[in-house]
Amino acid sequence: MEEPPGARADGVDVLDRETCLALLGTVAVGRLAWSDTDGRIQLRPVTFGLDDGCVAFRCGPGSMLTAIGEGRPVSFEADGIEPALSTGWSVLVAGATAELVPPSAPRPGPRIVEPWARGGRPHLVRLRAGQVTGRRLGPTAGGVSVVRVGPDDAAG
Structure with a gap:
């Protein structure tokens, strides 16, 4: 059961x-x-983009492509973390189906990024975002201090 949006x-x-x-x-x-x-x-990092509400990424032959081709459920997670402030967010996208777009198909959307990894990643995959959940942890009151350092302090 999903939690309703809002602060806990x-x-x-x-x-x-x-x-x-x-x-x-x-x-x-x-990931x-x-x-x-x-x-x-199995869990693998992927560079990705968003395409009409779908998570899109490229992959090559292997177990990831096999799982996608067989229609196995997949989950995708991304986050942003700021350790110095003890803040961050995490988003989980679950989709029962992933669509494999033939390598020769036109590439959708400008936000589809090229993989950082070397080697061929000719298959474009679009994960339909069936369930999208996320959480964010903000800084606690009084948890952030700003310290100004003057030129005399820096030399020091």
């Missing part, structure tokens, strides 16, 4: 779908998870 007593904000998708648009790398044929969970 523990300081965690449960995010709505629109906020989650907007946050995904601010980062370029996420795709799926179950392999032996039932083991």
